[in-house]
Amino acid sequence: MLKDHAKKKIEFLIRILLGVIFIYASLHKIENPSQFAKIIYGYGLFPEASINILAITIPYFELFAGLSLVFGIFPKGGAMIINIMLFCFIIAISINLARGYQFDCGCFSLTESSVFESAFMLLLRDIACLCAGVFVLIYNKPRLLTIKEA
Amino acid sequence: MNIKKIVKELFYITLPALAVAFTVNYLHPDGIALFGQWDVSKGVITAKSKKGVVESLNSSENSKPEITSPEEAKILFNGNNIVFVDARSFEMYEEGHIKGAVNLPAFRFDELFFDFSEKYPIDTEIVTYCTGRECEDSHRIAKNLKELGYKNVRVFIDGYPSWQKKGFPIETGVEQ
Numbered sequence: 103m104l105k106d107h108a109k110k111k112i113e114f115l116i117r118i119l120l121g122v123i124f125i126y127a128s129l130h131k132i133e134n135p136s137q138f139a140k141i142i143y144g145y146g147l148f149p150e151a152s153i154n155i156l157a158i159t160i161p162y163f164e165l166f167a168g169l170s171l172v173f174g175i176f177p178k179g180g181a182m183i184i185n186i187m188l189f190c191f192i193i194a195i196s197i198n199l200a201r202g203y204q205f206d207c208g209c210f211s212l213t214e215s216s217v218f219e220s221a222f223m224l225l226l227r228d229i230a231c232l233c234a235g236v237f238v239l240i241y242n243k244p245r246l247l248t249i250k251e252a
Numbered sequence: 253m254n255i256k257k258i259v260k261e262l263f264y265i266t267l268p269a270l271a272v273a274f275t276v277n278y279l280h281p282d283g284i285a286l287f288g289q290w291d292v293s294k295g296v297i298t299a300k301s302k303k304g305v306v307e308s309l310n311s312s313e314n315s316k317p318e319i320t321s322p323e324e325a326k327i328l329f330n331g332n333n334i335v336f337v338d339a340r341s342f343e344m345y346e347e348g349h350i351k352g353a354v355n356l357p358a359f360r361f362d363e364l365f366f367d368f369s370e371k372y373p374i375d376t377e378i379v380t381y382c383t384g385r386e387c388e389d390s391h392r393i394a395k396n397l398k399e400l401g402y403k404n405v406r407v408f409i410d411g412y413p414s415w416q417k418k419g420f421p422i423e424t425g426v427e428q
Contacts, residue, residue, distance in 0.1 A: 132276070133282070135277060135280075135283065135284045136282065136299035136301035136304060139288055139299035140297070143290055143297060143386075150288075150291060154284050154286055154287055154288045154299055154300075155286060155287075157284065157299065158273050158274065158284065159273045161273070162269040162270070162272055162273035163269050163273075166268065166269035167265060167269075170261075170265050176261035178257060179258060179262045180265055182258050182261070183265060183266065
């Protein structure tokens, strides 16, 4: 069994890594919401009326949740948002994978290259992130370097 | 796991995130409308961005810049002196394009425009197209051409796939 101090360090590292990933993923979407809206449309899963609202809000959920993990401000809330988003991404990718629908995930880039990331790799990456997010969420011991918890 | 605590923290993060998201979108020059145009039966899809090429072209003085059916495009094709400009990539153009069309890929416009302008004077009637209503490259090219002085520029919004489907004249290979 890992000692509490080691667990604390692991939680800290996972929390920072996950936070940085989500902050990074949000930036290009914030810069170009119309391109991101087109990528959401490209998933072929969302009602027309929801596409712009999702394109406006998702990047800021990613950014704020990422910042909350990095700075340790309400980390459980941040982890919960990230887990909900990852769960939705996993469902969306799985549906498109199952129906053989080609799409651009738009995760880290909006450049419309014809190279689509392998959906399987995408799925694995999101599942790994979800595991990390669940760990941060259920971690109940005192955390390293947190500013505020509810 | 304390559910109450998580829900509380969730609100502390989502509410400011929502407030910032809508405020920044409202103030940002690239902000988008709350509802976009995502119905291909109504035209080219667009998030209705403040700087969107589709919106800016459609709001220009030209009363009807869009050609909304392959039949209408074919009538123009049959007329004289109209140049069709293919805004798709070189590879797609090579695979098949509207007969006689000139390739001017949207992402290589700056590089290729000089040669184009030498060949086609400013009063040339131009119809741009790309892959259909989910593509705005034909609007981008049309907007660029208009800004550079071409007055008679229109966009065939259904693009090459609809033209091909109708069995209208096409050709493959590079430009002659």
